Amino acid sequence: MHGKMKRNLQLLTEREFDLVVIGGGIFGICTAWDAALRGLSVALVEKGDFAHAASGNHFRMVHGGIRYLQHGDINRVRESSQERSILLRIAPHLVHPLPILVPTFGHGMKGKEVLASGLRLYDVLTIDRNRYIKDRSRQIPSGKVISREEVLEQFPEIKKQGLTGAAIFYDGQTYNPARLALAFLKSAVDAGAETANYVEVTDFLRKNGRVIGVRACDLLTSSEFDIRGRMVVNAAGPWAAGLLDKKTDLGFLARPTFSRDACFIVHKKLTNGIALALGSKTYDPDAIIKRGTRHLFVVPWQDKTLVGVWHIVHHGNPESFTVTKDDLQSFLDEVNQSYMPLELSLKDISRWMAGLVLFGGDQVSERHLKYGHRSLLIDHKAQNGIEGLITLIGVRFTTARGMAEKTVDLAVRKLGLKATRSRTDETPVYGGGISDFERFQQQAVQQCPSGVRVEVMQALSRNHGSAFGKILNYKNENPKLISEIGNTRTLKAEVVHAVRHEMALKLSDVVFRRTDIATGSKVEDGVLAECANLMSSELEWDQVREDMELREVLCSLSTI
CATH class of the missing domain: 1.10.8.870 (Alpha-glycerophosphate oxidase, cap domain)
Structure with missing residues (x-):
């Protein structure tokens, strides 16, 4: 375990790599690690710093898929739970379980009975969630319902009218998402990958109808150079479409939509080690089982509190989004009007975080947005008739490792290499070899x-x-x-x-x-x-x- 990252651009120009990965977010990094572990020669470049965008500025949740029960999407429930379990296993220093309390009101769809049934179904569907997790502190407990009195012990200020109790389920949380991405990257480097930040891909190299590498620019010196590769993976997230647009025959058939997902940090603890779900003002139009509005979450994190998440469609330049003071005030108004009077003001916010995340096909004016249901994995031979290029745009941090595995499986097949099984589901990341x-x-x-x-x-x-x-x-x-x-x-x-x-x-x-x-x-x-x-x-x-x-x-x- 060396984890020694050295930026040597000369090494990127001296050979033809099996795989050139564009993008140093979590999906690109996991792709580089998976490929390097299988013995492929890999180069990864990132136009900014590693994990500088959504991968380092999200809500710190490692979703286990319970929300997809409302969509009837059992496959996604299973996938999310399995990927959460893998992260708890291979990165126990940076991922841990998080209890979340959902208050219940009355005895209808918002009551304990419905939520208790949902928790039982989720526990059955994810019955194997702790199978390979030996460290008990990293295992995900079963969900449970608690009484009204137990809720008031935890949150005495909560709205009492109609309160019947609460459901508690467990999800995952990252201690520091940028450090987690870096742990994956250092693992890739240990496996032989070459990496460099502040290197922007400006064009694709092509020959005889095939992509054979990329043209790159060192943003620190403005020098340009070529990186040759037998296969290129475009994992540039919200920048992926713009990169493809440089060539008229490589664009998306349907351009993906991105949401600005925003949250903020309060510089004090608002809960006693347990997250609280609050009602919001928006609905999930894709939900088959409707319990009311979407949830906002008040979440303990380190010695602070995270509050979020708010979504709005963003169609502009990926670098052009921001969160304004008016945005933050509207967030505060929504939180303060919920059934838990937090009485927060702008002075309580120490910073905001936001990133662009793949979403459903929504218009900017829409209020009730559709989540992005699936990551995009595109073989440009099948879509555009151009060999040598794959595009991967991920939806959730949690599923990055699994989507990277699928991407490398595809690349291996297309390169005509002997199929080898991914080992990232059982290999601890750099610093993750901890049993207890x-x-x-x-x-x-x-x-x-x-x-x-x-x-x-x-x-x-x-x-x-x-x-x-x-x-x-x-x-x-x-x-x-x-x-x-x-x-x-x-x-x-x-x-x-x-x-x-x-x-x-x-x-x-x-x-x-x-x-x-x-x-x-x-x-x-x-x-x-x-x-x-x-x-x-x-x-x-x-x-x-x-x-x-x-x-x-x-x-x-x-x-x-």
């Missing part, structure tokens, strides 16, 4: 260096898993690196490690994706400057570059 996470974390805390808070060691063991010792080893180089940066839960050594071994090239890479620095708490004055100074020493930035990096991050923080 709670015991592992206790042992990690016992190694807490002098002057370091326990919560810092807990965060370190979460973000780096079984590889956290590599961070502590920096004390042999410079003991001062094993000290906290300001009021954060981040060690200085983590910044140095991110530059040397995790391809962090910009200050934003470290602040938003390699560490917990900007996960929702206010960033103290001096924290960013200290991070920039550490990176400057590693990357030999001059003062002009260091100031530019600081301005970029400060601008991002002021926006979100």
Whole structure:
């Protein structure tokens, strides 16, 4: 387990790869890992930083498929449950179970009886959900219903009129989605994949009616070069269509629709370790069994609270969406008018997060949106008559590993290679070789260096898993690196490690994706400057570059 990521663009030009993957979100990363584990030569490039878009800015939920019962979509229930179980197994440091409470009112479709039946059916359909999970702390318990009195013990402020109790079911949650994507990527690198961030694919290379690679541009130097591949996978998410549009014969038959999925972080705990489902103002038009409006969720996450999710169709440039103050106020109004009076205001929001997610065929003006039911996996030979190109656009983070497996299966068949079974369902990701996470974390805390808070060691063991010792080893180089940066839960050594071994090239890479620095708490004055100074020493930035990096991050923080 090395996990050493080095950006070497020369290596991308020196050979023909079996697979060239465009896009460093979770679907592209999982595709690269699966292919590399099967022995294929793989190159992956990303125009921004890895997991900089929806993969690092979603609601942190690992969905087990219970919502699809309302659609009668049993296959998707099973698929989501299986993929959630795999993530709990192969990444136990970054994925854990989350209890969710759904209040019940009256005795009709919103009552306990209906929900109890739904929970029993879900438990039967997912009866094998814990079959291979040996760590009890990562197993998904059965759902249950509780009494009115038990609900009021948990949430005494909840609306009491008509309250009959609640249903509790369990889903999954990611501790840090960007670190989870990075764990997959480091696993791909360990398996032999070549990767590079800040490399934009500008065109496809073609010969005799076949795609034979890509034309790429290093966005840090503006230099251009070719990457040759026997097969290209376009996993660029909301940018995938625009890339295909560069060639008139490669476009989608029906252009996909994307939703801006938005949520926000409250800088305090609003629940006692259990998530709360609230009623919203919108309905699911595809639901066969209708219980009322969709749910919003108030979810404990780290030492904060997540609230969301709100959806709106986005047809513009993938980089052009935002969340305005008016948007946030409308979100707050909807939450505060629900049956749990949270009385939140704009000053309670520490930051918002949003990303573009594949959705149903909705118009911008529609209020009750259709979820995207399936990821898109397109063989362009079948659709456009062009060999050598596959497009993958995923729907949910949870199913990325499984969709990557299907994508590589297709690529292997088309390349005429000997079929080999995917091993990503049983191979721990980088840092994930942990048999009992709670015991592992206790042992990690016992190694807490002098002057370091326990919560810092807990965060370190979460973000780096079984590889956290590599961070502590920096004390042999410079003991001062094993000290906290300001009021954060981040060690200085983590910044140095991110530059040397995790391809962090910009200050934003470290602040938003390699560490917990900007996960929702206010960033103290001096924290960013200290991070920039550490990176400057590693990357030999001059003062002009260091100031530019600081301005970029400060601008991002002021926006979100």
